[in-house]
Structure formats: C-alpha cells, structure tokens
Amino acid sequence: xxxxxxxxxxxxxxxxxxxxxxxxxxxxxxxxxxxxxxxxxxxxxxxxxxxxxxxxxxxxxxxxxxxxxxxxxxxxxxxxxxxxxxxxxxxxxxxxxxxxxxxxxxxxxxxxxxxxxxxxxxxxxxxxxxxxxxxxxxxxxxxxxxxxxxxxxxxxxxxxxxxxxxxxxxxxxxxxxxxxxxxxxxxxxxxxxxxxxxxxxxxxxxxxxxxxxxxxxxxxxxxxxxxxxxxxxxxxxxxxxxxxxxxxxxxxxxxxxxxxxx
DNA sequence: ATGGTCGGTCCCCGA
Numbered sequence: 473x474x475x476x477x478x479x480x481x482x483x484x485x486x487x488x489x490x491x492x493x494x495x496x497x498x499x500x501x502x503x504x505x506x507x508x509x510x511x512x513x514x515x516x517x518x519x520x521x522x523x524x525x526x527x528x529x530x531x532x533x534x535x536x537x538x539x540x541x542x543x544x545x546x547x548x549x550x551x552x553x554x555x556x557x558x559x560x561x562x563x564x565x566x567x568x569x570x571x572x573x574x575x576x577x578x579x580x581x582x583x584x585x586x587x588x589x590x591x592x593x594x595x596x597x598x599x600x601x602x603x604x605x606x607x608x609x610x611x612x613x614x615x616x617x618x619x620x621x622x623x624x625x626x627x628x629x630x631x632x633x634x635x636x637x638x639x640x641x642x643x644x645x646x647x648x649x650x651x652x653x654x655x656x657x658x659x660x661x662x663x664x665x666x667x668x669x670x671x672x673x674x675x676x677x678x679x680x681x682x683x684x685x686x687x688x689x690x691x692x693x694x695x696x697x698x699x700x701x702x703x704x705x706x707x708x709x710x711x712x713x714x715x716x717x718x719x720x721x722x723x724x725x726x727x728x729x730x731x732x733x734x
Numbered sequence: 735a736t737g738g739t740c741g742g743t744c745c746c747c748g749a
Contacts, residue, residue, distance in 0.1 A: 482749085483741055507749090509742065534742055586749060594748095626749095680749085681739040724740075724749085 504581030556604035572734030582623025587644030619700035632673035
C-alpha cells in the first residue's frame with residue numbers, strides 16, 4: 473500500500489515543528505506540499521531528509537511554492553511548473569513519477585490560484601490556469617497510468633462543502649463559473665477521491681484564522697486528490713487529518729491522505 | 735458595514 477497526502481502548510485519554515493510531528497505520526501509515503509513560501513536556499517532539506525524522505529521542490533520568494541516528499545526514490549521529476557505559459561513565473565506545480573510495489577504512479581503537487589477579488593485580473597489568471605491544468609491533464613490521461621493530481625485547488629466543489637454557501641457566492645472559490653470549470657476538468661475522465669470514498673457534507677480541509685472559524689467549524693473543502701481511472705480503481709481509503717488544525721501555530725489547511733493499492 | 739488573523743517582507747501584500 474502507498475499513502476499519498478496533500479497539505480498546504482502556509483510557510484514551511486514556520487510550520488516545521490507541526491510538519492515534523494505529522495510526518496513522524498502519520499508516516500505517509502508521498503507528501504505534496506503547497507505554499508512553502510521558500511526558495512531552495514531557505515528550504516529545510518536536511519531536517520526532512522533526516523525523517524527518511526527524498527525531497528524535490530519548486531520554490532520562489534515570499535509566495536506560493538510547492539514540494540513533493542517521497543520515501544521511495546523518484547524515478548523522474550517530470551514537470552517543474554505547469555506547462556502552457558512560459559511567461560508564468562508563479563511556483564504552483566511540480567510533478568514526479570514514483571514506483572510502487574505493483575505499478576508506477578505519477579503524482580503532482582498543485583497550488584491552484586485563489587482568484588480573489590473576482591471579477592478582475594487575479595480571477596482571469598485563475599481561470600486561465602485551470603484551462604492550462606485541464607490541457608496538461610488531458611495529455612497525461614493518454615498514458616493510461618495511475619495518476620494522482622493532489623493539491624490546494626482553491627475550489628469548493630459543492631454547497632455541502634462549505635459551512636454557509638450563500639455567503640460564498642461572490643467568492644472566487646465558489647462562484648458558479650469556478651465550479652463549472654472544475655466539473656469540466658473532472659469531466660475529461662478524472663475522479664475526485666473524496667466524492668468516491670465518502671462524499672458526506674461538512675467535511676472540511678480549511679478553516680480561516682479569523683473570526684473563530686475553527687472553533688465554530690466554519691470551514692470549506694478545497695484540498696483534493698484528483699484521480700485517473702487507474703488510480704480511482706485502486707484507492708482503498710481517504711482521510712482528512714483534522715487533528716493537525718489544533719496545537720501550536722497550526723496551518724489553516726489540514727492534510728488529505730489517500731491510501732492506494734499501488 | 736466593519737473588523738477580525740496569519741506569514742513574509744520591508745513599512746504593505748496575499749490569503
């Protein structure tokens with residue numbers, strides 16, 4: 473079995489104690505991190521490697537930044553940056569191929585743009601980025617292999633995934649245009665792991681730091697594992713690690729962890 | 735209608 477997790481850590485250096493504890497407790501095989509907010513020069517490679525992980529990152533100063541950690545060696549880092557726009561300098565996509573006991577699998581760490589305020593240039597960038605992701609995923613699906621597109625999608629798929637849907641109708645994460653494009657993306661032949669494995673209302677992955685959102689369970693579900701048919705056929709468990717939202721200096725996101733018979 | 739909270743960096747921006 474291979475466990476694959478996604479976690480937006482909101483700064484790797486500030487979060488190192490929480491990340492170290494969770495890696496030790498949960499011991500996932502593969503971890504996709506987002507918002508590391510770090511360049512390669514400042515990334516804590518040694519501390520994470522000491523826990524038994526190979527580490528590959530696409531970083532930038534101050535904002536964004538993604539990483540993949542893997543207990544198994546990487547066969548290949550197949551992409552650094554999302555193809556489709558050479559002028560895009562934001563570090564939001566890294567992709568690797570890793571071998572399981574039964575089959576190789578491809579995994580991507582994705583930090584999809586937030587898009588607020590909408591409408592506006594940031595929302596236009598979000599929609600264009602989703603178009604590029606869809607085009608790239610269509611190419612990957614032709615390989616007919618196990619593929620896990622893991623990350624912070626900044627998309628609330630349905631009303632049941634947000635504590636107060638009516639308050640989010642003008643937010644870039646929940647606007648009808650956003651949800652429609654996300655469904656279009658799934659429609660190319662992908663499966664959202666949570667929808668397949670659980671699907672219950674009120675299962676959130678993010679709670680804002682403000683207004684006591686965590687204490688009042690005012691959350692949203694925006695961190696997703698998106699699967700090719702070969703991955704969807706082999707997922708055996710999916711869990712949201714809510715426990716990490718407690719404690720000292722938590723991230724505002726929690727890990728989503730899938731178990732696969734790879 | 736407003737203010738509320740984080741993180742990174744440089745005196746404000748993004749979420």
